[in-house]
Amino acid sequence: MTEHAVVIAGGGPTGLMMAGExxxxxxxxxxxxxxxxxxxxxxxxxxxxxxxxxxxDQRGVADRFxxxxxxxxxxxxxxxxxxxxxxxxxxxxxxxxxxxxxERILAGWVGELAVTFYRxxxxxxxxxxxxxxxxxxxxxxxxxxxxxxxxDGGRSLVRKAAGIEFPGWDPTTSxxxxxxxxxxxxxxxxxxxxxxxTHALGRVxxxxxxxxxxxxxxxxxxxxxxxxxIGPASEPTLRDLSEALIAVYGTDYGAHSPMSISRxxxxxxxxxxxxxxxxxxxGDAAHVHSPDGGQGLQIGVQDAVNVGWKLAQVVNGxxxxxxxxxxxxxxxxxxxxxxxxxxxxxxxxxxxxRTEALRDTIAELLMGDESRVRFAAMMSGxxxxxxxxxxxxxxxxxxxxxDLVTADGPLRVFTLLHDARPVLLNLGEPGGxxxxxWADRVQLIDAKYVGTWELPAFGAVTAPTAVxxxxxxxxxxVGALPQPGLADALTTWFGPPSAA
Ligand SMILES: Cc1cc2nc3c(=O)[nH]c(=O)nc-3n(C[C@H](O)[C@H](O)[C@H](O)COP(=O)(O)OP(=O)(O)OC[C@H]3O[C@@H](n4cnc5c(N)ncnc54)[C@H](O)[C@@H]3O)c2cc1C
Numbered sequence: 001m002t003e004h005a006v007v008i009a010g011g012g013p014t015g016l017m018m019a020g021e022x023x024x025x026x027x028x029x030x031x032x033x034x035x036x037x038x039x040x041x042x043x044x045x046x047x048x049x050x051x052x053x054x055x056x057d058q059r060g061v062a063d064r065f066x067x068x069x070x071x072x073x074x075x076x077x078x079x080x081x082x083x084x085x086x087x088x089x090x091x092x093x094x095x096x097x098x099x100x101x102x103e104r105i106l107a108g109w110v111g112e113l114a115v116t117f118y119r120x121x122x123x124x125x126x127x128x129x130x131x132x133x134x135x136x137x138x139x140x141x142x143x144x145x146x147x148x149x150x151x152d153g154g155r156s157l158v159r160k161a162a163g164i165e166f167p168g169w170d171p172t173t174s175x176x177x178x179x180x181x182x183x184x185x186x187x188x189x190x191x192x193x194x195x196x197x198t199h200a201l202g203r204v205x206x207x208x209x210x211x212x213x214x215x216x217x218x219x220x221x222x223x224x225x226x227x228x229x230i231g232p233a234s235e236p237t238l239r240d241l242s243e244a245l246i247a248v249y250g251t252d253y254g255a256h257s258p259m260s261i262s263r264x265x266x267x268x269x270x271x272x273x274x275x276x277x278x279x280x281x282x283g284d285a286a287h288v289h290s291p292d293g294g295q296g297l298q299i300g301v302q303d304a305v306n307v308g309w310k311l312a313q314v315v316n317g318x319x320x321x322x323x324x325x326x327x328x329x330x331x332x333x334x335x336x337x338x339x340x341x342x343x344x345x346x347x348x349x350x351x352x353x354r355t356e357a358l359r360d361t362i363a364e365l366l367m368g369d370e371s372r373v374r375f376a377a378m379m380s381g382x383x384x385x386x387x388x389x390x391x392x393x394x395x396x397x398x399x400x401x402x403d404l405v406t407a408d409g410p411l412r413v414f415t416l417l418h419d420a421r422p423v424l425l426n427l428g429e430p431g432g433x434x435x436x437x438w439a440d441r442v443q444l445i446d447a448k449y450v451g452t453w454e455l456p457a458f459g460a461v462t463a464p465t466a467v468x469x470x471x472x473x474x475x476x477x478v479g480a481l482p483q484p485g486l487a488d489a490l491t492t493w494f495g496p497p498s499a500a
Contacts, residue, residue: 004030004116005315007135007145009123009158011038013045013099014283014300015151016106020059021308021471023113024420027315030116030145032123032137038107042179042260043204043222045099045297049075050084051381052298053091055305057401058473060418062091064105069097070208075379077293077341078348078359080366082376088454089382090401090414096208099297118143123152125161128278146315149280151304154267156285162276168269168288168339173197173346174230178223178241178261179204183254189215192248195351197226199248220259231263266290266346268339274303274328282307287335292345295338298381303331309420309471318441318495330386341378377457384474392478393461399469400455404447413469416445420471422494424486428465432481437497438490442468468493 006022008015011033022029048056048065056062074094075082084092122138126148135143150158159166175197189202190213201223205216225244241261242252271286283300307327313319348359365371377383388396401414404425416423422442424435427449435444453461465480468489477489491497 001134001142001144003144004028005145006030006147006149006311007032007123007133007143008149008151009135009156010150010152010283010285011035011107011117011119012151012153012283012300013103013106013297014285014304015149016103016110017301017304018149018151018282018308019115020106020110020113021305021420022312022315023110023115024059025309025312025316025471027312028114028116030118030143031110032118032121032135032143034120034122036120038103040100040103042177042262043098043100044291045102046294047072047074047097048095048102049294049298049380050087050089050091050094051384051398052301053095054089054382054398054401054414055302055473057090058305058414058417059109059420060415061105061109064109065095065097065102068101068105069095072096072208073211074294075376077366077375077379078345078362080363082366082372082379084376084380084382084456087376087380087382087456088400089456094294094380102297123148123157126158126279133278147278147280147311149282149307149311150285151281151283151300152285154284154288156281158279159271159281159285162279162281164276164281165272166269167272169267169343171230171265171267173226173290174263174265175224175226176231176236176241176244176261176263178255179220179259180223180238180241180255180261181257182221183256184251186249186253193351194248196228196248197351198224198349199226200224201253223255227263230265236261236263264291266292266342268343270332270335270339274307274332275324280307280311280324280327282331286331287339289339289342290346292342292349293379295342295379299335299338302334302381302384305472306331312420313495319493320495323493333387334384337378373457380456382456383458386474388476392464393455393458394453394464394467394475394478397455397458397475398473399467399475400453402449402451404445404449406445406447411445411447414473416443417469417471417473422471422476423469424466424490425469426466426481427463428480433466433483433486438494440498441494442490 005028008031011031071093073083125136133148192199203215204222207214245252268289282303310323386396404411424444430446464478468477476493
């Protein structure tokens with residue numbers, strides 16, 4: 001039986017990101033992916049929001065995405081665009097880039113790291129005991145791993161086989177999304193709202209100029225059409241698409257030669273536990289919701305970045321298994337909040353006059369700067385704060401990408417995170433703390449920073465003298481050196497001190 005420290009079921013955005021995180025920490029990791037290649041038919045996510053771009057920047061790969069996408073103000077709630085150009089981040093925008101490109105670029109990065117791929121195969125079952133997990137693949141091969149990560153999407157086999165409950169709400173609406181050729185062109189591209197809901201037609205290829213979508217002159221057409229009734233779980237056909245188009249537009253525009261047709265709904269569910277002993281869940285495997293607001297890929301990638309370094313430390317023997325409990329504790333509330341937001345979103349786009357009035361009222365509220373900032377920070381993922389106890393406002397929040405000055409020259413904070421290693425950043429007088437017992441894991445950087453400290457949706461904070469930054473970019477401790485609490489924080493997050 002082939003052995004790996006970690007086997008990841010599913011090589012979508014979440015599985016790829018998690019594999020990258022584990023490989024950076026030197027963990028022997030393998031991805032089992034059903035698709036024979038990374039090609040993704042159809043369109044799903046349309047881009048990246050600010051915090052996801054930051055997370056990729058923390059690993060030094062954001063430019064690969066930025067060079068292929070289009071920078072745009074795309075954070076929105078309830079149809080109201082939430083401009084974040086004044087936010088204190090190096091990336092005060094979203095990036096328009098189809099998921100197929102996001103996955104291709106991510107897979108390119110992961111391919112440069114030591115990750116084994118088993119493509120064109122599925123995980124069909126597993127059995128776990130105290131020492132590991134036996135993973136069965138569809139071609140009869142068996143893998144042995146210390147941990148199995150289910151990043152296998154909303155219908156996750158790993159979640160079901162682990163017996164993890166998936167409570168939530170059944171769908172209230174369903175839509176077909178397709179890429180097809182049209183024999184006849186519609187009078188205009190764009191969105192349409194009617195008694196059934198929202199629909200859209202447009203060329204798959206487009207550019208954003210002055211904030212407006214300019215569709216290409218030729219090429220396949222992307223269709224999104226809300227169905228009259230909630231469709232069955234089976235795969236939709238061209239006939240289903242034609243019928244749905246005729247119900248809305250009075251014609252199917254001669255739709256033919258589909259490249260992809262799929263159905264999505266507003267089913268809203270969340271795994272009751274993100275971990276069962278040696279099995280973890282992340283991404284759509286852990287939470288499903290409507291695509292409104294463009295959040296699923298973001299939260300999946302960020303789940304992966306939250307758990308990756310923790311799992312690596314447990315596998316590498318630096319931290320006890322209990323560190324993994326913080327994954328559920330931190331990410332389940334983030335997922336629960338997203339479920340609530342997307343349910344509100346769906347409720348607010350119902351096409352009846354009273355909901356329309358409510359939508360207009362909410363839109364008016366969002367015009368106020370305070371609510372704009374609050375909702376924009378939520379939709380761009382910049383306001384996340386993990387509950388790490390009382391203290392400085394930075395505690396549990398993302399570390400800003402400050403321009404530091406060090407003895408070796410200028411240095412960005414995010415550059416320090418490229419290898420996914422923790423950082424103790426000392427902005428006070430050098431010395432005062434002996435890092436030696438953790439020096440094999442934690443980088444101590446003496447630096448100066450002249451500038452303001454400002455957090456999105458929070459505002460200015462007092463400049464700390466020292467911060468302990470986790471590999472995922474969140475602040476684990478704030479204080480001044482020397483400080484007794486620091487040794488405890490280092491032990492909690494990065495394991496006990498090494499013997500001299
Ligand atoms: C219409 C639509 C629009 C969307 N728009 C946005 C958006 O604008 N922004 C956004 O952030 N999100 C959006 N999303 C959501 C986003 O697409 C998902 O949240 C994201 O793909 C989740 O990534 P994942 O890796 O967790 O799961 P998936 O992308 O589903 O990947 C799971 C992978 O596991 C593989 N797999 C499944 N079962 C097995 C198995 N048993 N063994 C091996 N491999 C397996 C699959 O082949 C797949 O590659 C949208 C979704 C839809 C449907």
